[in-house]
Amino acid sequence: MRIKQFYLLVCVLLLSLPGFADQVSFTMEAPKIVELGEQFRLAFTLNAKGQNLKLPELSDFEVLMGPSTSQSSSFQIINGVSSQSVSFSYLFVLLAKKEGKFTLNPATVTVNGTTYTSNGVTIEVVKGSAKPSGGGTDKPTATPGSVPSSDLFVKLITDRKSVYKGDHVMATIKIYSKVNLNGFEDITLPSFEGFWSQDLELPQQISLQRETYNGEIYNVGTLKKTLLFPQQTGNITIGKVKIDCIVQQRVRQPKSFFDDFFDNFANVKATVTSDPVLITVNPLPSSPADFSGAVGRFELRSSITSTNVKENDAITLRIDVTGNGNIKLINAPKLKLPADFEVYDPKTTSNYTVAADGLNGNISFEYLFLPRFAGDYTIPPVNFVYFDAGQGKYATKSSQEFKIHVAKGDGTQSANVRSAVSKEDVKYLGKDIRFIKQGVTELQPKGYVFFGSLGFYMIYLIGILGLLALYFFYQQRIREYANVARMRNKKASKVALKRLKEANGHMTAGSTEKFYESVTRAFWGYLSDKLTIPVAELNKDRASAALSDHKASENLVARFIQILDTCDFARFAPAESNAKMHELYDEACDVMSQMEKEIH
Amino acid sequence: MRNLTIKYCLLTALLTAAQFSFGQPAAVNDSLTAANQLYTTSKYKDCIRKYQYVLGQGFESAEVYYNLGNAFYKSGNATYAILNYERAKKLAPNDDDILYNLELAQTQIVDNIVPLPEPGFLRWWKEFISDRSINYWGTFSMVTFFMFLSLFGLFLLSGTFRIKRLAFWVAIAAVSVSAITFTIGASLQSKLVNHNTAVITDRSVRIKASPSETGTELFIVHEGITVRITDKLSDWVNVSLPDGNKGWVKEASLIRI
Secondary structure: OHHHHHHHEEEHHHHHOOOOOOOOOOEEEEEEEOOOOOOEEEEEEEOOEEEEEEEOOOOOOOEEEEEEEEEEEEEEEOOOEEEEEEEHHHHHHEEEEOEEEEEOOOOOOEEEEEEEEEOOOOEEEEOOOOOOOOOOOHOOOOOOOOOOOOOOOEEEEEEEOEEEEOOOOOEEEEEEEOOEEEEEEEEEEOOOOOOOOOOOOOOOOOEEEEEEOOOOEEEEEEEEEEEEEEOOOEEEOOOOOOOEEEEEEEEEOOOOOOOOOOEEEEEEEEEEOOOOEEEEEOOOOOOOOOOEEEEEEEEEEEEEEEOOEEEOOOEEEEEEEEEOHHHHHOOOOOOEEEEEEEEOEEOOOEEEEEEEEEEEEEEEEEEEEEEEOOOEEEEOOOOOEEEEEEOOEEEEEEEEEEEEEEEOOOOOOOHHEEEEEEOOOOOHHHOOOOOOOOOOOEEEEEEOOOOOHHHHHHHHHHHHHHHHHHHHHHHHHHHHHHHHHHHHHHHHHHHHHHHHHHHHHHHHHOOOOHHHHHHHHHHHHHHHHHHHOOOOOOOOHHHHHHHHHOOOOOHHHHHHHHHHHHHHHHHHHOOOHHHHHHHHHHHHHHHHHHHHHHOO | HHHHHHHHHHHHHHHHHHHOOOOOOHHHHHHHHHHHHHOOOOHHHHHHHHHHHHHOOOEHHHHHHHHHOOOOOOOOOOOHHHHHHHHHHOOOOOOOHHHHHHHHHHHOOOOOOOOOOOOOHHHHHHHHHHOHHHHHHHHHHHHHHHHHHHHHHHHHHHHHHHHHHHHHHHHHHHHHHHHHHHHHHHHHHHHHHOOOEEEEOOEEEEOOOOOOOOOEEEEEEEEEOOOEEEEEEEEEEEEOOOOOOOEEEEEEHHEOO
């Protein structure tokens, strides 16, 4: 107790110090809806001491009381940091005079010479129920222990009943009450099957607001607000909401003296259930090929880390989709990269807030890829196709086109080397090419081939001409040779006779050796001329064969051989008589004349 | 006998005359010597420039292409090494060094293309033809033709029937061989002159189904692949890969061998 008093003292001391509140806030508060003839409060709250409060025009209302001022202050120390707040409030009690919507303009107040303006307030005055004014809570219930369903009910309200698949539906669960609600015991929410749901953030404390429903004013509390994204088409039913409420009810006692001063209250448990809601989910019209699954309204931005890189340097292309819709459910758009880029899966990050009009925020896709080979490449624009539910048709946003220049790498981690190693040609590692061919080589003009050139064909021609020349030359020679042979043939017998006469001379001279020699020479010379065989090539066999060829009779050839044999024999055994020489001479003359007859 | 000698003298004289009529200037020879020196001292960039100067003067030889290919290989450019080895191989198809280095350079390229298998006989025949140079076939044809001429001469001039008959048949055989080798030489020469093979020089090339930018992309090849050009339409060429795949590609993406 003492400590509390001490703090209070400190508070009071500190309050006297001016200008503690660093930010002045000035607000006006009033119920949104009032019944005609109902009394209500208009409150102004200021977190500093103010002066010169100027009220808005209140001619549409009757001011019953006010201003009554009150002030509160708080002071706290958290982890050694002290903070203090003070609050002044001005309270008016008004009475609604006529039906309609009235806007109270902002009020002004002066704090330390500065003028602050409050917010404005709109008050709707409706025609009240026939019951006399004074608040529903005071009304005694007809049947104690039960709450009529017209006084307390729960509703699940959707902002629309028909929606495209992927578009969002806002579902709000509200409790309407005319009774004194004391609290909730158990709340059973539907499971929202067939939807992807995102809850909106609501204040922990459920505050009741006045609203009209079917012309009557209820205190309405919003229990839950959920964004629903249908994941299937057709009719989807959202199940019931079931709430167990605790209602404070005045229990009527038998009329007694104290009745007017004391009331007896009892807590009554009342279970309320909402009606199921049917949502019709329409399928999307036939979608283009590159539809991303996005429904809503979006903008697209794209950026790239670099457009001038070396081989195997990583590039990141980032695509940002910003807007309103089912952001979480967007698929990464397809990036058409040149075929031999090494591409990794896109990295997706999303950031959004849940609001009454859907999911707002952005989703970004980061594509990491590595160009493997030098060259100039073009990354075509990325088409992001989404469904605009508002207009009921598909829309396309395109990113910009990027041109990438890839310079040749320094070769330290070249793809070439890698792929060469990956082949099964490792046996060549450590091998090297053979050395150059040394020395001055014989060059030839480019494109020159001896084959088919003029010189090439000339050689052929020369060959043919040479053969022709040779042929004619030979023909000539043969003709000449034939003439010589004929002449020798004619002269053959004369020459032979001359030699035989010579032999005759040797015979008479008695020189035996020379006689035989002359006879032999006469025959050989004759045959040589007659048969056109060189003397050097003649021998007995050749001569007899040649004679046979020339149709000489066998007898003649035998006689001829006989003469040659006799001559040879006589030359090496010279002791021959003269008679024998005569005999041989006559025989030789006879054979010669015979040959002349038979050989032609 | 004497006439054959005369003919050989004529042939040699003609060949040497042809050789002398385009004798190489001293500056080119000096460049070659300097380039070989630069290669030995590992200055490959300068070496490449020297060899290219020689080629720029309008001369070529298998050795220069081979050495230039080596310099490219050593400076890390396998694609141009392959291109020059292929050019060298065209001039000297059976040079072992060229074939070895070409095979080694081809292990450095990205794509692993398995050539289409050919029937054994066809492969043997192609190898048999391309293993020998054009001038080999040309000379072969010429020699057999002169053999034919000699034998035909013998057939005409011989007095003996048996020699005549023998000469006639051998002459027929010789002229047939000459005609066959001439045909082989002519086919090789058309290959050499037409430049219908090429090496892809762009780092990465998309082969299209039709000769336009919008054509369907069939497959990707990378630099260093040797292709055969089968058709041409404005600046597009139809190429055939060793594995049998075909498609259109911009002519700027490749260099003809």
